Amino acid sequence: MAAADRGYYYGWEVKALIAIETSYGTAETTGTDYVQPAYVRALSWEVNENVERIYGPGSSYRRGPGDEVKGANEVSAHIEFWMADDFATTGVEPFFIKLPLEKYNTAVATTTWVFPESAGNYPGDSAYGSYSLLPFTVEVGYNKNSTTDTRVDVIKGCYVNSSTIRCERGAKVLFTWDILAASVDSATAFVGTGSQASGPPLDWSHVSIKWKGENDSDTSHTGMVMVEATVNNNLERIEDLSLTTGLRESSDYIVGKREIMGTMQWYKKTTAGQKWREIVYSATTAQTTPDNTIQLGQLTIQINSRTTANKYLKYIFYDVAVGRIPHDIDFERVQMLTIPWTARYYQCTIDIQNTTGTAGWDNQASA
Numbered sequence: 001m002a003a004a005d006r007g008y009y010y011g012w013e014v015k016a017l018i019a020i021e022t023s024y025g026t027a028e029t030t031g032t033d034y035v036q037p038a039y040v041r042a043l044s045w046e047v048n049e050n051v052e053r054i055y056g057p058g059s060s061y062r063r064g065p066g067d068e069v070k071g072a073n074e075v076s077a078h079i080e081f082w083m084a085d086d087f088a089t090t091g092v093e094p095f096f097i098k099l100p101l102e103k104y105n106t107a108v109a110t111t112t113w114v115f116p117e118s119a120g121n122y123p124g125d126s127a128y129g130s131y132s133l134l135p136f137t138v139e140v141g142y143n144k145n146s147t148t149d150t151r152v153d154v155i156k157g158c159y160v161n162s163s164t165i166r167c168e169r170g171a172k173v174l175f176t177w178d179i180l181a182a183s184v185d186s187a188t189a190f191v192g193t194g195s196q197a198s199g200p201p202l203d204w205s206h207v208s209i210k211w212k213g214e215n216d217s218d219t220s221h222t223g224m225v226m227v228e229a230t231v232n233n234n235l236e237r238i239e240d241l242s243l244t245t246g247l248r249e250s251s252d253y254i255v256g257k258r259e260i261m262g263t264m265q266w267y268k269k270t271t272a273g274q275k276w277r278e279i280v281y282s283a284t285t286a287q288t289t290p291d292n293t294i295q296l297g298q299l300t301i302q303i304n305s306r307t308t309a310n311k312y313l314k315y316i317f318y319d320v321a322v323g324r325i326p327h328d329i330d331f332e333r334v335q336m337l338t339i340p341w342t343a344r345y346y347q348c349t350i351d352i353q354n355t356t357g358t359a360g361w362d363n364q365a366s367a
Contacts, residue, residue: 009142010142013142015141015190019035021136025156025183033360035096037196039081044077045077045138050070050072052069053065053068076179077178082201085305087351088308088354089354096175099134100233102129103134103363104117115347116128116129116347137157138155138179140155141190150189152190153186154186158179161235167204171204173201208300211224212298228262228264231260236255237253260345262340276325276339279297283295283296318345320343325337
């Protein structure tokens with residue numbers, strides 16, 4: 001006799017939808033405001049109630065704790081995704097790159113958006129950016145037909161604490177977000193109805209890299225095989241007295257010091273000589289012994305669309321410093337340098353046919 005049929009939850013049944021919140025910690029209720037990323041590769045979330053065992057007076061458990069209490073409710077999440085080549089008139093995925101970086105933007109032209117907003121309108125009045133990020137909701141659950149089988153977690157009040165973009169030869173461009181959130185609610189149905197992009201994922205063949213030092217030209221290079229850039233917002237949870245309901249949730253966040261760092265890998269070419277060593281040693285051309293000056297560079301990562309001509313994402317990292325170069329010899333291959341770097345600030349550009357983007361995205365300080 002055959003065993004009874006069993007139903008299970010499978011990874012490929014999972015749906016994840018994202019919507020920018022109008023008010024921090026309040027999930028959007030308009031289904032079409034949600035976007036369903038096409039190529040989520042990893043997703044996890046955690047609720048930590050910070051339960052503490054108490055060794056209190058009068059305990060009758062010999063050496064064991066006599067009670068337990070809950071502390072702050074802390075929600076975190078992690079998402080890794082490839083981005084669809086979605087730069088046409090209905091495209092929305094490229095607008096995701098703003099969430100980890102900045103709240104305010106400038107509309108430079110009818111199809112081009114730049115952030116941070118630096119036109120002199122506080123609080124987005126500087127090339128160094130504002131003190132604010134955009135909060136968003138993540139709906140994640142299993143796409144079952146029956147409401148009794150569907151389980152949806154609604155993660156509200158999300159901010160990206162740390163984000164990484166990784167471009168590597170032969171691989172898809174990978175975006176990684178580490179998220180802090182306010183709360184998680186359970187539901188038996190999705191609010192979001194957003195559709196998925198149909199374009200292929202952006203990959204290494206889309207990428208153009210430029211390096212510009214004090215003595216270098218701003219030109220595309222062919223010797224790089226990997227570049228990775230991380231922006232850490234160092235968010236600090238606020239649990240203040242405005243929370244009168246006793247839910248122990250984070251009421252908001254303080255953005256801490258912004259740290260920009262990364263790694264790049266280059267083939268070591270004989271035509272380039274010891275250029276990278278000179279950059280590490282000094283700000284002076286052809287300096288072969290170290291001194292106290294630093295050559296600051298500029299790193300540009302441009303990810304071009306193949307499906308929509310002349311459209312792209314572009315990250316420019318300014319005041320890039322290279323302080324060390326580990327030299328490792330592999331006797332069976334062309335030699336490669338792995339170069340860690342840090343930067344002071346950035347500028348990002350989205351050039352896309354869509355002039356509105358996803359709901360709630362276009363937050364111009366001058367408006």
